[in-house]
Amino acid sequence: MAKRVGAPSHGGKTRVFICGGDERLGLDPDETKCPNVENHALHPLGYADWHEWASEKNKTHKNSKCDGCGRFTIWTPRVKKPPLATPTGRDTPEGNND
DSSP: OOEEEOGGGGGTTOOEEEOOOOOOOOTTTTGGGGGGGGGGGOESSSHHHHHHHHHHHHHTTTOOOOOTTTSOOOEEEOOOOOOOOOOOOSSOOOOOOO
């Protein structure tokens, strides 16, 4: 379904947005010109699909800016922090001497 928007901030021009339906993975044409393109993550090309993908990807990866083109296209796995150590003696029934 298309949505028409004719806002003055867009020069009064009518813009058409078509959402979803493009689940292919790839790179935007502008991204292929980047000297660091081999580090860019492949992503869905559709608007809605990209946002859904990025939301899920953000749970396990960190997004950072590319040095070559300035776009946020570099995704690196998040480092899991080790669990916090439990203080000895206070949390166990044997060690509670209060």
